[in-house]
Amino acid sequence: AGPSPGSIFAYLLLTPRGGFVGTIAAVLVATTVSFLVNAFLGVRQTGIYSVTSGLAETLWYVPNALGTVMFSRAVDPRSDAGRIAAVLTRTTIAVALATAIPAWILGPRLVRFVYGSQFADAGVALRLILPGIVAYSVVAVLSRYITGRGRPGTGTLILVVGLAVNIGANLVLIPIHGIRGAAAASSLSYLVTALITLVVFHRLSG
16 A cells, blocks of 8 residues: 555656655655554555545545646746635635545445445545545645745645654554544544645745
8 A cells, every 4th residue: 555666756756856855754644554554453454444545545636736737836936826826725625525525425335336345444434534635635735835935844844744643643543443543543634734734825925
C-alpha cells in the first residue's frame, strides 16, 4: 500500500524548489500509515486498508490539477494571486464534496460488490477518511500559493506538522480501532493540515 516508487519520483520532479522536504512529508503520510497498519494488524488488514486509501485518493485528482494552475498564478507578479487562490479553493471544495458525498453513501456497497464481503471494513473506513480527504483538497491548492509567494519553508513546516499529527493519532487509534482507527487518524491529520494552511493563507493574502 502507499505510493509507488514511480509516483514518488514524479512528485519530486514536480516539487517547486525549496519544497522537497514538504513533498517527502506528504508522501510519508500514506506510507507511514501503511507501515503502522502492517506493524499492528498484519498484512491482511494492510491489504484491506490499501483499498480504502486507494479509493479515497482518487478524489484528489481534480484538486491536484487546480493546485498546478495555482502555482503558475502565484509566481506571476501581475496576477491577483490571493483572489485567484480563494476562487480555486472554493471550486475545489465544491468538486470534492460533489464526489465525496456519493462515495460516502455508496462506498461500502461498492466495495463489497467489487472486492467481496471480506473487504467490508474498507468501505466503513472509507467513510471515516472522507472528511479529511475533502479538507485536504484545500491544501492541494493553497500549499502551491504559499510556495509560489516565496514561503516554501512555511509550506514544508505545515506538512511536517500534519505528518506528526498523523503518526501520533495512528499510534493511538490503530491498536484500539484497527483500520477504522487508521482512517480516522488520517482524516484528523488532514483536517489539522488544512486548518493551518488556511490560517497561513489568510495571513499572507489578507
